[in-house]
Amino acid sequence: MVRVIVCVKQAVDVSKVKVDAITRRLIVADAPRKISDFDKNALEEAVRIKEKLGGEVLAVTVGPEGARILLREALAMGADKAYLISDPAFEGSDTLATSYILAEAIRKIGQFDLIICGEASIDSFSAQIGPRLAEALGIPLITYVKRLNVEGDAVIAERSLEDCFETVRAKIPALITVTKEINEPRIPSFTAIMKASKKEIVTWKATDLGVSAEKVGEAGSAVRVLEVLAPKVERKRIVVKGETVTEIAEKLAKTLIQEGVVEVKR
Amino acid sequence: MSERGEVWTYSEDFGLMLELLGKGHELAIGLQTKLTAVLLGHNVKAQAGELIRYGAQKVLVVDSPQLKGFRAEPYLSALTQLVKQGEPELLLIGSTRRAKELAFRLAARLNVGCVPDCVNLRIDEQGRVLMDRIVYGGSAVATQTLRTKPQIVTVPPRRFEKLAYAVKREGEIVEVSGLQLDEPKIEVIDIKPIERAEVKIEEAKVVICGGRGLERKEDFKILYELAKVLGGYVGCTRPLAEDRKWFTEWVGLSGHKIKPDLYIACGISGVIQHVAGIRDSKVIVSINKDPEAPISEVADYIIVGNLYEVVPALTEAFKKLLT
Numbered sequence: 001m002v003r004v005i006v007c008v009k010q011a012v013d014v015s016k017v018k019v020d021a022i023t024r025r026l027i028v029a030d031a032p033r034k035i036s037d038f039d040k041n042a043l044e045e046a047v048r049i050k051e052k053l054g055g056e057v058l059a060v061t062v063g064p065e066g067a068r069i070l071l072r073e074a075l076a077m078g079a080d081k082a083y084l085i086s087d088p089a090f091e092g093s094d095t096l097a098t099s100y101i102l103a104e105a106i107r108k109i110g111q112f113d114l115i116i117c118g119e120a121s122i123d124s125f126s127a128q129i130g131p132r133l134a135e136a137l138g139i140p141l142i143t144y145v146k147r148l149n150v151e152g153d154a155v156i157a158e159r160s161l162e163d164c165f166e167t168v169r170a171k172i173p174a175l176i177t178v179t180k181e182i183n184e185p186r187i188p189s190f191t192a193i194m195k196a197s198k199k200e201i202v203t204w205k206a207t208d209l210g211v212s213a214e215k216v217g218e219a220g221s222a223v224r225v226l227e228v229l230a231p232k233v234e235r236k237r238i239v240v241k242g243e244t245v246t247e248i249a250e251k252l253a254k255t256l257i258q259e260g261v262v263e264v265k266r
Numbered sequence: 267m268s269e270r271g272e273v274w275t276y277s278e279d280f281g282l283m284l285e286l287l288g289k290g291h292e293l294a295i296g297l298q299t300k301l302t303a304v305l306l307g308h309n310v311k312a313q314a315g316e317l318i319r320y321g322a323q324k325v326l327v328v329d330s331p332q333l334k335g336f337r338a339e340p341y342l343s344a345l346t347q348l349v350k351q352g353e354p355e356l357l358l359i360g361s362t363r364r365a366k367e368l369a370f371r372l373a374a375r376l377n378v379g380c381v382p383d384c385v386n387l388r389i390d391e392q393g394r395v396l397m398d399r400i401v402y403g404g405s406a407v408a409t410q411t412l413r414t415k416p417q418i419v420t421v422p423p424r425r426f427e428k429l430a431y432a433v434k435r436e437g438e439i440v441e442v443s444g445l446q447l448d449e450p451k452i453e454v455i456d457i458k459p460i461e462r463a464e465v466k467i468e469e470a471k472v473v474i475c476g477g478r479g480l481e482r483k484e485d486f487k488i489l490y491e492l493a494k495v496l497g498g499y500v501g502c503t504r505p506l507a508e509d510r511k512w513f514t515e516w517v518g519l520s521g522h523k524i525k526p527d528l529y530i531a532c533g534i535s536g537v538i539q540h541v542a543g544i545r546d547s548k549v550i551v552s553i554n555k556d557p558e559a560p561i562s563e564v565a566d567y568i569i570v571g572n573l574y575e576v577v578p579a580l581t582e583a584f585k586k587l588l589t
Contacts, residue, residue, distance in 0.1 A: 014403030015537075026406045068575040095370075096379050096414075123402055126382055128370045135374035140451040141338070144363050156455070161363050167456040222379020222414040226396070228406050235550065239557070245571060248329055249579035252551065255586050261528040261549045262472065262496055264588055 001057035004046040010067040011036035012123040021231040038118025040185035047078030051093035076188035087206040096220035099132035115175040130177040140170040146181040276304040277360025284428035287321040296389035308334035318437035361420035378414035388456040404519040404542025472498030481532015483512040518543035536561025
């Protein structure tokens with residue numbers, strides 16, 4: 001029997017973010033939200049572990065009330081119970097503040113064997129929550145995991161690093177962050193969605209966790225965001241034209257040689 | 267000595283460390299402080315002199331058998347103690363998967379913020395360090411500051427230039443001993459090195475990239491022929507690797523981020539995540555049937571046409587002109 005906590009983030013659907021053409025500012029407020037892609041891999045892995053060894057999967061999110069709908073999706077994917085950690089005081093929290101809130105929520109949940117997080121979120125791609133949480137809870141951390149096995153009181157994990165694949169073992173409880181390669185997240189069936197509507201979503205506010213006000217929200221955050229702008233595009237955008245493909249190709253080849261980006265052999 | 271804390275650099279990757287020193291040098295001048303490199307490992311003392319010749323004014327060396335091979339806990343305990351003693355203003359850590367864990371856990375231990383993967387670092391008139399990072403899947407750059415000290419940032423490879431090696435540079439080498447090094451919490455059972463191509467795509471001067479406009483994997487042959495003439499490297503977009511499973515690696519924000527002299531996109535629509543990975547190329551060429559493809563917005567030269575005709579024609583043209 002394994003008790004697995006999965007941290008999920010309500011992320012901005014980055015493929016649907018629009019840019020104001022004049023100011024280059026991002027229009028994020030209107031963009032739809034979804035469960036961050038890698039968090040779905042984390043959920044899928046947790047559910048597979050439960051299916052194999054028995055136990056329970058708990059999905060936790062820190063976010064606005066609107067994140068409730070995403071927790072329903074997590075429940076449909078196979079989580080047994082979900083926790084919505086939501087309070088207006090949490091708004092504007094960076095990873096420092098969010099990991100503190102999550103750590104307090106997990107302490108309140110109590111005993112667990114594994115915490116699984118996505119390697120990073122699709123919108124801010126900071127990748128800090130998992131490592132910070134492991135540090136706050138004082139448990140072993142294994143990042144960038146592409147294969148995971150629970151064996152007795154330990155986990156065996158294969159990590160995907162830049163220059164190697166590293167297989168490691170750690171005692172549980174431990175925190176794992178997973179990459180996209182680890183699995184293909186399931187699409188919940190209609191029955192699973194119906195079942196999920198009967199599962200419990202626990203809602204906790206700041207006062208339920210006893211978190212200190214100066215450590216959450218903007219007050220508790222270390223990062224200040226000055227601006228978020230789409231990058232300037234300064235490209236020539238010249239359409240190379242000609243009568244035949246050969247003519248067009250030669251024109252371009254000559255131009256590129258003139259620009260000095262192609263090495264002429266002697 | 268300056269009142270301000272120093273700028274420190276750390277990377278377990280020696281090449282990346284030199285790049286950090288290159289950027290750190292500029293930032294230390296801007297902040298009117300000293301540039302210090304942190305060197306952790308076993309039998310690494312010899313590298314300290316090299317770091318000085320690449321710009322470090324001081325090197326803090328922790329040399330211990332317990333630091334043989336990168337392991338998070340002993341390295342983290344060494345770094346934490348050094349930072350607590352030395353109180354740097356700004357700490358640049360190389361953004362590898364190994365050291366990112368180090369940076370984030372260090373930040374957690376010190377209860378401070380961290381800005382990862384900075385693609386640029388600048389100092390404004392008020393003396394603040396401005397940190398630029400790519401967010402929203404490549405569609406924007408966020409400029410951030412940190413209000414906690416030390417300011418910890420991570421810096422990706424191949425972003426900044428190292429300084430020229432100068433024998434005449436002098437600096438101080440400080441060997442630090444007596445630190446409490448933690449035991450690893452993770453046991454390494456096996457390491458399988460990843461076989462990489464001899465030339466890294468990041469180092470290629472010319473990159474030819476294929477997208478969904480390629481109908482079959484075999485059709486990449488025409489891209490390889492062009493690459494051969496140009497001495498270039500061939501890559502693909504994410505859907506070809508992830509959905510069609512033709513390749514295992516791809517070019518883009520989530521894959522290889524490149525900035526060659528010449529980038530030729532063949533049959534690539536140019537979704538924002540792909541563009542984020544090639545944006546810094548010197549010259550971008552697009553070959554695409556669709557003149558409205560988003561790649562046209564970011565290209566210098568655009569050929570509207572069938573890549574199956576254009577690519578071989580381009581190969582022939584270069585053959586004629588280059589040899």
